[in-house]
Amino acid sequence: MLNKSKLMWVILSLALLALLVAACKPQATPSPTQPPAAEVTQPPAVEETEAPPALPEGMVDTTQYKKEPPYTVCFSNASVSNSWRVAMNAHVEYQIEQFKNQGLIKEYIYTDANDDPNKQIADIEDLLTKGCDVMIVSASTGEALTPVVEKVMDAGIPVVTLDRNIVSDKYVTFVEQNSCDMGATQAKWLAEKLGGKGKIVLLSGLAGATPAEDRLRCAKEEFAKYPDIEILAQEYAQWSPVEGKKIMANWLVTFPQIDGVWADSGLQGSGAVEAFVEAGKPVPPITGEDFNRYLKQWKQLGFPGYAVSFNCRMGAEAVKVALDIVQGKPVPHYINLPKLIIDETNLDQFVRMDLPDDYWAASLPEVAAKMFPEGSFEQPTEAPEVQMVDTTQYKKEPPYTVCFSNASVSNSWRVAMNAHVEYQIEQFKNQGLIKEYIYTDANDDPNKQIADIEDLLTKGCDVMIVSASTGEALTPVVEKVMDAGIPVVTLDRNIVSDKYVTFVEQNSCDMGATQAKWLAEKLGGKGKIVLLSGLAGATPAEDRLRCAKEEFAKYPDIEILAQEYAQWSPVEGKKIMANWLVTFPQIDGVWADSGLQGSGAVEAFVEAGKPIPPITGEDFNRYLKQWKQLGFPGYAVSFNCRMGAEAVKVALDIVQGKPVPHYINLPKLIIDETNLDQFVRMDLPDDYWAASLPEVAAKMFP
Incomplete structure (x- = not known):
């Protein structure tokens, strides 16, 4: 250790050296905006102004984009072509509305490309002329959209990519839930569920979309760790239940043994489940997402399931980071939302038997409450409290006779609603669950409908659906049906008593x-x-x-x-x-x-x-x-015409002895000036209804 005298000598020497260096250092030329420093014989010790600290790794300096509110926010969306995208978009709209109420957003401009990259490129080119302060882009395909997104950035408009990214790094922030991790997590569960061996098939999403490709790539990497897992086939199902069912039905013919299904989404996963059921084969382990249709199937059929969310809350997060950017706040270059995992231990917390298939369990409660006002969302992680009906007294073995007493098809809405009934009847007939469907039409005449129902009482109906011409007139005969031991589902128009099993509607009040x-x-x-x-x-x-x-x-x-x-x-x-x-x-x-x-x-x-x-x-x-x-x-x-299909579904649940809600309220679709272009169909006849199931609309308007 140095003694005191030596220590003082070292300090003085260093101080002298510092002075010599300072004296020899050439003076800086003063900048035009600063006066020259005053000359002094002995410069005083001046505390230097420190440069701003460097941003942490992964953060972006957005001061160049800073503006005063209120802002114009633009969103170029790939599509709302499936219910997950509808939910994600609802989260965008919810957050936009919050900021509008705070006076931070003056205008919100939205475009929908219907999954057409060329249309989306044109949409973005047009948005460049609209005075956007910040632009959110959910790319139809990453490669195709990269040049136009880079053009937006070059124009000085910051871009937030959402859910589907571009293939360059030229954007401010990408918001997603990590798709690679999602695909690998699903794959690991499936491989371990099969004991590390078995023949499997892979149902991917949309070819070229970054989430689908990332999930698939990382799932394959995970499966490669299990040499006894054999991948029989892989196809893209467009994140569609219909396509998932179609592909799986073909595979069930091609491959005599399928031990497990990796589906990167509950959308095509639910279609795969339906294919196994219709083929009369046991449903093997199938992965999925927090899609309520898949969760309901899992709950009802009891197959081994496993859901990993693709968190639809990312829509709200993208709007939040967009506002941070135009306020000049440092933002992450990458935001990865947490995943929700649903397995057999917590399925009952997240499945919502009281809600339509299109509900997504990871939704913000505030957004879910707007989309599904019939539900309770104060405690979304707990099982919902709804008035359920015990239907064990009506339980029978399939196939069933389903009867429908309809008030009429006197307008195009009733035609569409009835088409949804017929579509769902056909689905269940194909599954061997319905042997006969008996239909009557009262032409809006209550007396005729009463006579129709009296006649149906003699036809061996296992369950009856009734859409009442007028509630008061039909109440006694519907009560008579219930007294005869035949369960009744009231649809669209209710009776004036509580003597029915389930009423299905969209809340008219x-x-x-x-x-x-x-x-x-x-x-x-x-x-x-x-x-x-x-x-x-x-x-x-x-x-x-x-x-x-x-x-x-x-x-x-x-x-x-x-x-x-x-x-x-x-x-x-x-x-x-x-x-x-x-x-x-x-x-x-x-x-x-x-x-x-x-x-x-x-x-x-x-x-x-x-x-x-x-x-x-x-x-x-x-x-x-x-x-x-x-x-x-x-x-x-809307007065959601999908209720016709929902009534048939609950009717089948009743005769299978499953607990059912006493009341089912379908979500409403709201169309205003911001989304009219998404729903109007200038290419279709006047009688098209925008809330229709795509499968039903395709049959009605081929």
């Missing part, structure tokens, strides 16, 4: 109130309006009207001039509106509980040569086309 709230707010809370209702006595029409009036009552300056029933008819809607246009010199808005009479009201304004005011409607293509072509303020709330 909520629908009417949602339309009313939009109209009142569109008018700034004041104005003269008219109400065009549906069919008098039909529960959907009465519920929509009652709840719309309750909503309008919150706006004292909204004056209701008149209300009439238009029989859910474009012709009647036009006739009534034409009379009102003569009677009332001022009509500021029209509440129509359906696009059917809503489209007739539009036509009446056009023929009268008057400007079209805000008019509510539904997902009826005629109304959507008018809205697109004429540009009036429109707002559509």
Whole structure:
């Protein structure tokens, strides 16, 4: 150790050396923006200003993109071609709305490429002219979109890539849940479930999409660790239950032994399950995702399942990081959302038997509550509390006779709903679960429908679906069916007692109130309006009207001039509106509980040569086309025609003795000016309904 004198000598020597160096150092030329330093004989000790600390590895300096709010946010989406993409997009929209409410976003511009890379390139080229402050891009295929994304960055607009990345590093942040890890995790579970040996098949997603390719590549790397695992085949199923079922059905013919299925998504995974069931073969271990249809199948059939989420919350995360960028905050170059793993130990926490197939378990509760208002989401990790019905008394061995007493197919919505019933009946017939389907149509005549049901009581129905012409008139005969030991599923139009097993609808009260709230707010809370209702006595029409009036009552300056029933008819809607246009010199808005009479009201304004005011409607293509072509303020709330298929599903659950919900409320589809182009189909007839299942729409409009 140095003694004190030596230590002092060292310190003095170093100080002298430092002074000599400083004296010999040439003076820096002062910058034009700084005055020269004053000359001093002995420069004082000056504390140097430190450079900003370097950002941690993986972070991006975004100061060059900093702007003052509010911002214009643009989103170029590959598509909403499956329910996961719908859920992810719902998370984007939710977060956009939050920031709009905070005054941070002034405009949100959205495009949908329908999975067409060329269209998406054109979409982005167009967005470059729209004044976007930041752009989110979910690429249809990475390679094709790379040049145009790089062009956006070169134009000084920061890009957040979401879910599907490009193949260069020229973006600010990529937001996903790691697809490589997802595919490998699924593969490891399957290999270990099979004891490290067996013949398997691989069902991938969309060829060229980075999540699909990453999952597949990393799954294969994981399977390579198990030399006794033999991969029989691999195909791309387009993240489609229909394609997954089709491919698996072919493989079941080609390969006598399939011990396991690696599906990178619950979408095609659920189709694979259906193929095994229809082939009458035991369902082997099948991987999937947090897709409710797959989870329901797993719960009901009891096969070995394993779900790894592809976290749809990433949509909200992408919007958050986009706002951080334009506020100049450092952001990660890569954001990997946590994965949710569902296995046999926690399946009951996440499967939602009370919700439609299209629910995704990893959804934010706030978003899920908007998409599925019938559900409780306060505690999403716990089993939901719903009123369930014990159906063991109705349990029978298949095949079954299913009867459907329909009020009518008197308008195109009822035709579409009935097509969904027939589609699901056909699916179950192909599985050997239904031997006979008996259908009656009452032509909206309650007396005929009562007679129809009395006759069906003699036909050996194992379960009966009833869509009541009017609730009050049909109640006694439906109760008689229940008393005869035949379970009843009421569909779309309910009876006025509680004596049925399950009622399937989309909540009509909520629908009417949602339309009313939009109209009142569109008018700034004041104005003269008219109400065009549906069919008098039909529960959907009465519920929509009652709840719309309750909503309008919150706006004292909204004056209701008149209300009439238009029989859910474009012709009647036009006739009534034409009379009102003569009677009332001022009509500021029209509440129509359906696009059917809503489209007739539009036509009446056009023929009268008057400007079209805000008019509510539904997902009826005629109304959507008018809205697109004429540009009036429109707002559509679906009455989800998929309920027809849902009614058949719950009917089969009942006769198989499974617990079922007493009430099933399908999610509503809302169409406004931000997403009209996604749902209007100018290439299809007026009678297309946008909420239709793609499989059913393809049959109706080939």
